[in-house]
Amino acid sequence: MKKKIQTPLTNEIVESLKAGDQILLSGxxxxxxxxxxxxxxECLKNNEPLPFDIEGSILYYVGPAxxxxxxxxxxxxxxTSYRMDDLTTPLLDLGLKGMVGKGxxxxxxxxxxxxxxxxxxxxxxxxxxxxxxxxxxxxxxAYEDLGAExxxxxxxxDFPCIVVIDCxxxxxxxTERQKYERK
Amino acid sequence: MKEVSAFNITKAxxxxxxxxxxxxxxxxxxxxxxxxxxxxxxxxxxxxxxxxENAELATVKRVPMCQDTGMTVVYVEIGSExxxxxxxxxxxxxxxxxxGYGTGYLRKSVVxxxxxxxxxxxxxxGIIHYEMVEGEHFxxxxxxxxxxxxNMSRMxxxxxxxxxxGVKAFVLETVSEAGxxxxxxxxxxxxxxxxxxxxxxxxxxxxxRPLDAHHPDEHIKALEIELLDSINKLGIGxxxxxxxxxxxxxxxxxxxxHIAGLPVVVNINCHAARHVSRTL
Ligand code: SF4
Numbered sequence: 001m002k003k004k005i006q007t008p009l010t011n012e013i014v015e016s017l018k019a020g021d022q023i024l025l026s027g028x029x030x031x032x033x034x035x036x037x038x039x040x041x042e043c044l045k046n047n048e049p050l051p052f053d054i055e056g057s058i059l060y061y062v063g064p065a066x067x068x069x070x071x072x073x074x075x076x077x078x079x080t081s082y083r084m085d086d087l088t089t090p091l092l093d094l095g096l097k098g099m100v101g102k103g104x105x106x107x108x109x110x111x112x113x114x115x116x117x118x119x120x121x122x123x124x125x126x127x128x129x130x131x132x133x134x135x136x137x138x139x140x141x142a143y144e145d146l147g148a149e150x151x152x153x154x155x156x157x158d159f160p161c162i163v164v165i166d167c168x169x170x171x172x173x174x175t176e177r178q179k180y181e182r183k
Numbered sequence: 184m185k186e187v188s189a190f191n192i193t194k195a196x197x198x199x200x201x202x203x204x205x206x207x208x209x210x211x212x213x214x215x216x217x218x219x220x221x222x223x224x225x226x227x228x229x230x231x232x233x234x235x236e237n238a239e240l241a242t243v244k245r246v247p248m249c250q251d252t253g254m255t256v257v258y259v260e261i262g263s264e265x266x267x268x269x270x271x272x273x274x275x276x277x278x279x280x281x282x283g284y285g286t287g288y289l290r291k292s293v294v295x296x297x298x299x300x301x302x303x304x305x306x307x308x309g310i311i312h313y314e315m316v317e318g319e320h321f322x323x324x325x326x327x328x329x330x331x332x333x334n335m336s337r338m339x340x341x342x343x344x345x346x347x348x349g350v351k352a353f354v355l356e357t358v359s360e361a362g363x364x365x366x367x368x369x370x371x372x373x374x375x376x377x378x379x380x381x382x383x384x385x386x387x388x389x390x391x392r393p394l395d396a397h398h399p400d401e402h403i404k405a406l407e408i409e410l411l412d413s414i415n416k417l418g419i420g421x422x423x424x425x426x427x428x429x430x431x432x433x434x435x436x437x438x439x440x441h442i443a444g445l446p447v448v449v450n451i452n453c454h455a456a457r458h459v460s461r462t463l
Contacts, residue, residue: 065250
């Protein structure tokens with residue numbers, strides 16, 4: 001059974017999500033990867049406003065391929081999340097509620113997720129063509145000069161992902177691997 | 184003397200960049216189907232199904248299977264009795280990359296300076312390797328390489344006394360440490376011997392070998408089989424969410440080395456294992 005979730009994320013929604021839940025996400029999400037994160041942190045340092053309302057928002061770690069004419073977006077699977085770890089906790093402190101990526105997060109991110117009630121979803125890395133089917137529209141809202149790394153506002157419908165680390169710190173990357181490990 | 188025109192090289196490279204990114208290699212597809220049948224984790228199995236569906240969709244829609252369309256690695260085999268005419272070979276290849284990535288709506292993922300980091304906007308330069316062979320011959324291989332998996336690759340200068348057990352331990356440690364990051368299921372390329380750069384070169388080159396072909400040396404073939412089995416006992420599974428399918432292949436290449444050394448490089452490739460070859 002897949003759970004349908006609508007953005008923005010509230011504390012109630014986040015608390016209801018458990019590691020292992022398969023999710024179909026709908027609503028607005030924002031894209032941002034390495035270079036965009038560096039700029040967001042720069043913004044905070046300079047006391048400038050962020051280019052989108054971060055309260056209750058979800059960031060998707062992705063640098064999409066260019067869209068072909070007539071398509072909302074090109075292939076757009078997740079990029080590896082650990083590269084954003086050092087730039088994530090200030091955003092969680094400001095109300096970022098969800099992150100979509102792939103791969104491990106470090107302890108300080110997980111601690112901050114527990115404190116701030118946030119959730120980490122994984123999408124299937126390398127399934128960018130399939131994932132693009134659930135994106136209805138895409139619009140660059142900041143840092144256009146960064147090309148694929150610009151911040152985009154995506155409207156998604158039934159975007160498929162899995163809760164890998166929930167707001168209680170339960171982490172599927174650890175629990176599931178142990179189940180299938182053979183000595 | 185065989186003549187190959189720069190124009191034909193550019194055209195071929197442009198087409199191959201797109202083909203590699205749109206059409207998952209047959210051997211990889213076969214391996215994914217084979218492992219999907221054997222996968223016991225329900226989530227793992229459904230991820231493998233999605234990956235196969237994604238490949239199908241990419242082929243039909245002529246879009247890249249993965250948005251990371253890679254840094255473009257190119258291998259050129261040039262015969263001793265072959266000349267490139269009407270242009271310089273390196274420019275011809277880079278022009279092909281720029282055209283292929285531009286007209287194919289492929290992502291441009293290359294920055295000009297590794298520290299200043301401004302995008303070149305056409306995915307050039309490619310990483311181009313030349314190999315001389317005898318006679319009239321010109322073969323070109325295009326292998327876009329994603330960095331989710333490239334970043335999880337490692338090298339180590341082992342001691343000769345570490346031997347085969349040391350190699351096994353290093354490969355397993357590298358894959359285990361990488362965990363979910365390189366988009367498992369992965370293909371593991373291993374280079375053993377030579378010097379530090381030779382080991383890296385043959386590790387990547389091994390990824391060009393079809394997954395259903397083993398190394399011709401019996402002891403290396405045995406090592407490939409054993410390592411694949413041990414890797415799949417780690418439990419990492421598809422996308423690191425648990426299961427029996429962590430790798431769909433281990434390819435090893437070796438080269439003579441120095442009496443004092445045993446270099447090993449593990450080059451991890453993801454399931455979007457892309458390579459296309461053509462003889463001109
Ligand atoms: S590691 Fe491979 S499959 Fe994963 S995002 Fe990178 S190129 Fe795509």
